[in-house]
Amino acid sequence: MEKTTTGEFRIVEEPGKPLAMEPRKFSMWLFIGSVFMLFAALTSAYIVREAEGNWVYFEMPGVFTISTVIILVSSITMQWAYWSAKKDNLENIKILVAVTAVLGFAFLILQWQGWVELVASKIYFVGNPSGSFLYVLTGVHAIHIISAIVFLLIVLVAAYRYKVHSKNMVSMEMCTTYWHFLGGLWLYLFVFLLLYR
Amino acid sequence: MATIDIHSQTATPHHDDHAHEHDHHHGNFWTNYIFSEDHKVIAKQFLITGMAWALIGGTLSVLFRLQLGFPDADLSWLKPVLGGWLTPEGKIDPEFFLALVTMHGTIMVFFVLTAGLSGTFSNFLIPLQIGARDMASGFMNMLSYWFFFLSSVIMFISLFISTGPASGGWVIYPPLSALPQAMQGSGLGMTLWLVAMAIFIASSLLGSINYISTVINMRTQGMSFTKLPLTIWAFFFTAIIGILSFPVLFAAALLLIFDRSFGTSFYLSDIYIGGEALPNQGGSPILFQHLFWFLGHPEVYIVLLPALGITSEIIATNSRKPIFGYKAMVGSMLFIAILSFVVWAHHMFVTGMNPFLGSIFTLLTLIIAVPSAVKIFNYVTTLWKGNIRFTSAMLFSIGLVSFFLTGGITGIFLGNSAIDIQLHDTYFVVAHFHLVMGSASFFGMVAGVYHWFPKMFGRMMDERLGYIHFWLTFVGVYMVFFPMHYIGIAGFPRRYYSWTDFQVFEGFADLNMLVSTAAIFTLCAQFIFLFNFIYSVFRGKVAPANPWGSTTLEWTTPRNPGHGNWPGEIPAVYRWPYDYSKPGAKEDFIPQHIPYSETPESNLPHENELIKLELNNGSINIEGKEGKDDKH
Numbered sequence: 001m002e003k004t005t006t007g008e009f010r011i012v013e014e015p016g017k018p019l020a021m022e023p024r025k026f027s028m029w030l031f032i033g034s035v036f037m038l039f040a041a042l043t044s045a046y047i048v049r050e051a052e053g054n055w056v057y058f059e060m061p062g063v064f065t066i067s068t069v070i071i072l073v074s075s076i077t078m079q080w081a082y083w084s085a086k087k088d089n090l091e092n093i094k095i096l097v098a099v100t101a102v103l104g105f106a107f108l109i110l111q112w113q114g115w116v117e118l119v120a121s122k123i124y125f126v127g128n129p130s131g132s133f134l135y136v137l138t139g140v141h142a143i144h145i146i147s148a149i150v151f152l153l154i155v156l157v158a159a160y161r162y163k164v165h166s167k168n169m170v171s172m173e174m175c176t177t178y179w180h181f182l183g184g185l186w187l188y189l190f191v192f193l194l195l196y197r
Numbered sequence: 198m199a200t201i202d203i204h205s206q207t208a209t210p211h212h213d214d215h216a217h218e219h220d221h222h223h224g225n226f227w228t229n230y231i232f233s234e235d236h237k238v239i240a241k242q243f244l245i246t247g248m249a250w251a252l253i254g255g256t257l258s259v260l261f262r263l264q265l266g267f268p269d270a271d272l273s274w275l276k277p278v279l280g281g282w283l284t285p286e287g288k289i290d291p292e293f294f295l296a297l298v299t300m301h302g303t304i305m306v307f308f309v310l311t312a313g314l315s316g317t318f319s320n321f322l323i324p325l326q327i328g329a330r331d332m333a334s335g336f337m338n339m340l341s342y343w344f345f346f347l348s349s350v351i352m353f354i355s356l357f358i359s360t361g362p363a364s365g366g367w368v369i370y371p372p373l374s375a376l377p378q379a380m381q382g383s384g385l386g387m388t389l390w391l392v393a394m395a396i397f398i399a400s401s402l403l404g405s406i407n408y409i410s411t412v413i414n415m416r417t418q419g420m421s422f423t424k425l426p427l428t429i430w431a432f433f434f435t436a437i438i439g440i441l442s443f444p445v446l447f448a449a450a451l452l453l454i455f456d457r458s459f460g461t462s463f464y465l466s467d468i469y470i471g472g473e474a475l476p477n478q479g480g481s482p483i484l485f486q487h488l489f490w491f492l493g494h495p496e497v498y499i500v501l502l503p504a505l506g507i508t509s510e511i512i513a514t515n516s517r518k519p520i521f522g523y524k525a526m527v528g529s530m531l532f533i534a535i536l537s538f539v540v541w542a543h544h545m546f547v548t549g550m551n552p553f554l555g556s557i558f559t560l561l562t563l564i565i566a567v568p569s570a571v572k573i574f575n576y577v578t579t580l581w582k583g584n585i586r587f588t589s590a591m592l593f594s595i596g597l598v599s600f601f602l603t604g605g606i607t608g609i610f611l612g613n614s615a616i617d618i619q620l621h622d623t624y625f626v627v628a629h630f631h632l633v634m635g636s637a638s639f640f641g642m643v644a645g646v647y648h649w650f651p652k653m654f655g656r657m658m659d660e661r662l663g664y665i666h667f668w669l670t671f672v673g674v675y676m677v678f679f680p681m682h683y684i685g686i687a688g689f690p691r692r693y694y695s696w697t698d699f700q701v702f703e704g705f706a707d708l709n710m711l712v713s714t715a716a717i718f719t720l721c722a723q724f725i726f727l728f729n730f731i732y733s734v735f736r737g738k739v740a741p742a743n744p745w746g747s748t749t750l751e752w753t754t755p756r757n758p759g760h761g762n763w764p765g766e767i768p769a770v771y772r773w774p775y776d777y778s779k780p781g782a783k784e785d786f787i788p789q790h791i792p793y794s795e796t797p798e799s800n801l802p803h804e805n806e807l808i809k810l811e812l813n814n815g816s817i818n819i820e821g822k823e824g825k826d827d828k829h
Contacts, residue, residue, distance in 0.1 A: 015419025015769040023333035023414040030406040034444045041448035041491065045484055049463070054479045126460040128479045133463075136455065 028174045032181050035144060039185060042140065043192055046133050050196060056128035060193055061117035067110035068190050074103035075183040082176045088166045093159045100179065101152040104145055107186075111142050130197070137189055141182070148182050151175050232343075234335030235760050239342050240321035241653060244646070246349060247313020248727070251639075253353075254304035255720045259713075261297040264289045266713020268697050282361070291694045295364040296382050298692050300356065302367030303390070305635065307397055308352070310500040312345050314642045315439075318503055319408045319432040321649065325751035326426050328417025328768060330761045333410040337403050344400030348393045355389035363390035366692060368489055371464035371482050375456045378470060388457070391450055398443045398450075405436035405443075412436075417750070419770035424789065426749050426774040427520060430527050431506020434534045435499050441538070442495035449488035456480070483548050490541035497634050498537045502530060504641020505572060505601075508594040510774075511648050512576055514747050515591035516583025517785050519775035522575045529568030536565050546617045555614035562612035569605050573598060584778065584785070588745070589663025593644035596671050597637045603675075604633025607682065622692075625685025628678045636674045643670075643726065650730075651744045655757045656737030662729040666722060673719030680708045748788045749774050772804075 049055075081096035115135065118124075123131040155175045158164050164172050233239060260279075263272060272279075273287035282293040289297075320338065324331055332338045355362040364382025365374040369390065377384045412425075412433045425433075452463040456477075464485045465477035513520040520526060542550060542558040576598045585591070607629040610616050620626060643666075650658045684705050689696055696702045696709070743752040750770070754762050768790035776787040782799035793804045800808075 015417075015771055016421055017418060018416040018420050020414040020416070023410045026414055027333060027337070027406050027410045030409055030440055031402075034402050034406075034440045037441050038444035038448050041445035041488060042452075045448065045452070045463075045488055048487060049481055049484050052481050054466075056479075125455075127462070129461070129463055130479075132455070132461040136452065140451070 022170055024170055025174055025177070028177055032178065035181070035185070038140070039137075039189070042133075042137055043189070046137070046192075047196060049129055049133070054128070056123075056130045057197055058118075058121065058123050058131065060134075060197065061114035063110050063113045063117060064190060064193075067107050067114065068186065070103055070107045070110060071183045071186050074100050074107065075180055077103065078176055078179045082172055085164050085169060085172045086166050090159070090162060090165060093164055093172075094156065097152055097156045097159055101149055101156065104149045104152065104179075108142055108145060108149075111138055114138065134193065137193070141186060141189060144182055144185075148175075148178050151178060232339060234331070234339045236320045236324050236332045236335070236338060237653070237758065237762075239338050240317050242342050243312060243316030243320060243345070244653075246346065247309050247317060247642075248730075250304050250308040250313060250349065252723070252727075253356075254301050254309055255723065257297045257301040257304070259717055259720050260289065261294055261301070262713040262716045264294055264694065265696070266710045266716075268695060281359075292364060292381050293361055294694045295366075295380070295692065296361045296386070299364050299366050299369075299382070300362050303352070303363070306367060306496065306500065307394070308349060310635070310638045310642070311401065311496070312397070314503050314638060314645075315408075315432065315435055315499065316342070316345065316404060317642075318428070318507060318645050318649075319404065319436065321653065322428055322751065323408055323411050323432055324415070325652070325754065325758070325762060326429050326749050326774075327412060327415060327420055328750050328763075328770065329411060329415035330763075330767070332407050333415060334407055337407050341400045341403035341407065344396050344403065348396040348400060351389055351393040351396065355386050355393070358385055358389070360384045360386055362386040368486075368493065369453070370489075371453060371456065371480075371485050372468055375453060375464055376468070376470070376475075377457065391454055391457075395447065395450060398447045401439055401443050405439040408432055408436035409440070417767045417770055423524075424770055424773050427509035427523070427526055427530075428503075428506040430530060431502045431509070434530050435502045438495045438499050438502070438534055438537060442492040442499070445488055446492035449485055449492070452488075453485065483545070486545050486548060487541070490544045491538070493544065494541040495534075495537040497630070498533055500638045501601075501634055501641075502533070504597060504638040504645075505530070507641045507645040507648070508576065508597050510749070511590045511594040511644055512579050512598075513775050513777060514648075514745050515586045515588055515594075516580050517586070517746075517777045518579055518583040519777055520575065521578040521581075522571070523773065523775065525571055526575055529571040532568040533565060536561065536568070540565065540612075543612050543614070543617070546614045547621045552614070559612055559614045563609060565612075566605070566609055569601070573602055573605075588647065589658065589660055589667060590644045590648035590745075592664065592667040592671075593640045593647065596667065597640040597644065599671075600632045600637040600640060600674070604629055604631070604637065604678075608633060619688065620685060622690050623685040624681040624689050624691055627691050628681035628685055631678050631681075632674075636678070640670075646730070648745065649751075650733065650737075651740030652751055652754075652758075654734050654737070655740055656733050657740050657744060658733040658737060659729050662725055666725045666729065669722035669725070670719055673715050673722055676715035677712050677719060680712050684708060684712075743788075746784075746786045748776055748786050750789055753788065753790055 077096050077100045081093050081100060084090075084092035084096060115138070118131065118134070123134070125132055125135045152175060155164060155171055158171060229235075230238060233242075260275075263270065268288075271287040272283060272289065276283055276287075279289070279293075282290045284290055320332070323329070352362075360381045362382060363369065363374070363386045364380055365387065369387070373379050374383055374387050377387070412429055416425075452461075455461040456464050460476070462477040462480035464482050465475065465480040466482075468475045468477060509520055509526060540558060540562045542554065543562045546555050546558075580595070607625065611620055611626060611629055647658055647663055650656070684702075687702065687705065689702050689705065696705070740756060742756060745752075750768060753768050755764060770789045771792045772787065772789055774789050776782070776789075778785045779787060779799045782796060787796060787799065793800050793808050797805075
């Protein structure tokens, strides 16, 4: 903005540019913050409850180790898809996003297997809170994974329409962030459940 | 591959993108008024729903005050309204009394003072005061309102079911709330409560995410954080608290739902009903209290901070003085927001908590008095020697400061783990939080309505009715809550249906009668406001562009701002929002969008330097101005 005063000086007074980020990406981070708080609440409830005693100890289903590996691999494919999009490698995006979604689905099936193993070892949802907590933590996490798979499918459809590329990365970036977060969240839950039992 | 739109889009966000849209945006009735994505319409939707809830919540309180103040009265004349909830002798059914108390709390805390206050003013003021066309996501914003509406409908329906609404207190402690057989209200009413609150949390999170995202990313040119009005700071902190605390309530409610409907034992253990042991083993009801109050205490500040922000703005404007200690105000709000997360256990001093832990929470709680006192001090020093204009909004803001102080002082007693043993769950607590959080926030909300009514509806509210409303409400609130301190110190417990059975409390019969009379009187006074509001929407005096002589950006919009808020370019911001009565200035206020170069008569030395500085470094922050800079 230019302002002329008294005729002698030309005074340029420019308002500073406020710092800003793509609002949708920012909102995704805020959403992740609230999901984080949800699990912080559940796991701290777990710790508080465990400290009170009357806590049944049991072996965690072995299949959870496999699902942990699966979700970590899916994070790699997700990141690969992201890089492909950045490099406009359009065919790779489609394959990698699809692979990530399939791995996510496989993760869900393995989690279900974990529940089946739990039931087989007579740890039911209804019973001592130590078992119930395990079902709730894995279940609520799985619901978020389902939401992320839906997001992946949306990105996949967009990729098939050639709408995901280096100049249009917002949904890809959001999806990648969310997927990595959920992978990290599972890792946290897995380690947490190994430590507190 | 021919369809690739690689070059058609740029990744950089720019909020002027749809600047050209606002002229030809004419939807139909449904898209303009019902499923609108315009933040101003959504704000009005929140306001009107909130006002409806406030009337319902207030009426419920009068009903249970009738029982407390006039325990022997024959209420059969209420039969057409209450029907089966009256006993044959014409008294309120004891279980229904508990339902009334519960629903009054739930409605006031969540539906009026969270959704009605934050929902209205965050939505309305954030884009207008930071200079944005709309919220970051209009769709999410619309969704936020309609989730709130759905939640409202479910909660409203629960008032009318045959077993009655939830009755376990607004804190819904298990086991009372977890066992449907515990009392009538723990059945379907409690289920509906939980469903409604789950949807409410979703609505609140959608709103909060939007508010934060908008404040950070959508500010106009020059609107740095230090130039934000205090209202925006308050809404910003409120939204952050909401995002961090509401998920915890969701977790608590989720586990409660599992306990209620699936038979888990998160909160239940060793319970006998009718001599029969329940199968639930190993749960802990205290766990619920921890989770609940981890939300519950921040919730107090979710309710209070917006009101404090609104008050800061109104007091500065109507004292015609810069707010005293802008940075201290922001700092104290930040400090309050942080502390609000580490004091929750002061609600649980009598749960058998380790006394050492209790003393830590006492200390943390008492520290909150410091930022709160800073705020009160700053309000008073802003008023000090100001050119005070007693508009209705100003009166309500000063009323807020009064309640915040009166109620805050009793907080110092209650925060003390030793004294709390006597005062816990008595009417002293009721008096404390109704003054400091209930009435103070309510006054902030009403003040905000009076102040921004001209911007919302393009008309003025009647000032004389505003004065009458203020004085009746102000005196009424003190008459309701001041006597409660005495009743509470004597040890009378809250939520009790009848106190006449205890001889020790008979001496308080008159005081209770006074409280109840005052409550009825105060509720009636609100109808003056309601009349004023509705009348002024249609028949009020047409508002000038800037009726209060305010500096903030919302008053640079047209009288009835359309979609997109500003018809032309969004004004840029050059100065902080509190340039009132600046020495040397032509008028007693300089709006934020006036550059320093236009006000040489009032600039301070460092502000003049700012102009020169920008002159010399122009090329750094100006695009495409290299040519001009070469001349210097």
